[in-house]
Amino acid sequence: MYKTTITPRVSETDAVGHINNTSLPVWFEAGRNPLFELFTPDHDFAKWKMVIVKTTLEFTGQVYFGKDAEIHTWVERIGNSSLELYEELYQEGRLCAKNRAVYVNFNLSQQHSEPIPAPIRAELSKHLRETSENQEGF
DSSP states (O other), X not given: OEEEEEOOOGGGBOTTSBBOTTTHHHHHHHTTHHHHHHHOTTOOGGXXXXXXXXXXXXXXXXXXXXXXXXXXXXXXXXXXXXXXXEEEEEETTEEEEEEEEEEEEXXXXXXEEOOOOHHHHHHHHTTBOXXXXXXSOO
């Protein structure tokens, strides 16, 4: 599992003092930075590999300004050219949101998917989510 700490900004709040629901997808994406580095270590967007094809976000609690949040990111499934991530957002120990994201290893210049290389597959395997952690069935 990868862990990323997010410090909420004032600009991410809504009119009632909560973190706006449009901020959470951006926070979850920040939790994927270690994965992006696996596929494109030099961060060169001309050689970018990770293309998102699906995301599903479920809000389970309110998130507030003034308190750090933590993103937990697991690899749930590794396919030939795709991977599915399962993510949770916690604030003060409370589960506030869950997300799934599917990415494809994509060659931008040739416009087609490519198999995930063995060294990257091996690293991703270290972060596989155990099925016993899937207690809520999301």
